[in-house]
Amino acid sequence: MAYVNDLNRVMRLDGRIYTEMMERGRSLRYSVINVAVLGLIYGFASLHFSSEVLARSGVADGHINGVLVVMVGVSVAFLLQGATALFIWVFCRALGGCPHFMPPYLNLGIAAAALWPLAPLVAMIQVGASDTVIQIIALAMVAYALAVGYVAVQAAASLSRPKMMLCAVATVFYIGCFLYLWT
Numbered sequence: 001m002a003y004v005n006d007l008n009r010v011m012r013l014d015g016r017i018y019t020e021m022m023e024r025g026r027s028l029r030y031s032v033i034n035v036a037v038l039g040l041i042y043g044f045a046s047l048h049f050s051s052e053v054l055a056r057s058g059v060a061d062g063h064i065n066g067v068l069v070v071m072v073g074v075s076v077a078f079l080l081q082g083a084t085a086l087f088i089w090v091f092c093r094a095l096g097g098c099p100h101f102m103p104p105y106l107n108l109g110i111a112a113a114a115l116w117p118l119a120p121l122v123a124m125i126q127v128g129a130s131d132t133v134i135q136i137i138a139l140a141m142v143a144y145a146l147a148v149g150y151v152a153v154q155a156a157a158s159l160s161r162p163k164m165m166l167c168a169v170a171t172v173f174y175i176g177c178f179l180y181l182w183t
Helices: 002-011 016-023 027-056 066-094 102-115 118-126 132-157 161-182
Strands: none
Touching: 002 016, 002 027, 002 102, 002 132, 016 027, 016 102, 016 132, 027 066, 027 102, 027 118, 066 102, 066 132, 066 161, 102 118, 102 132, 118 132, 132 161
């Protein structure tokens, strides 16, 4: 029951919960659970929507290794958590934030629960769903997940609001440029 109560406080943008979870020794456990669940949701959604796309193109369902697709989803979730935490940690550290990498990493993992409802929508968009309603809902969910992540990082970095805003803008800009170059 403590997990549900703590997660509820995370979703209500209560920044004090991160320190309490760290003091109780729950940060690592919650981070792993939340990122793994995110990966499973994304993996199963990707498997479902990719199967539909492959079926329409004539590829038989027997040629899709479902376990592999789901495990790739979990791997992607952990990889994105680590990469995002590294970018954020670098910018926060440059502005005088927490010198240790683990607090932002764990807090972002805990905050990953805010991405759970977004994962199926991302899988749908990746396979070509272009419905405007889906995209608007996805954007709203992204905004909320960014707010949850912002509170998580601010709790870890202990930066003032102006420095934290600068860090957030720099991180979003850098990751945006990186993704633009990647595509």
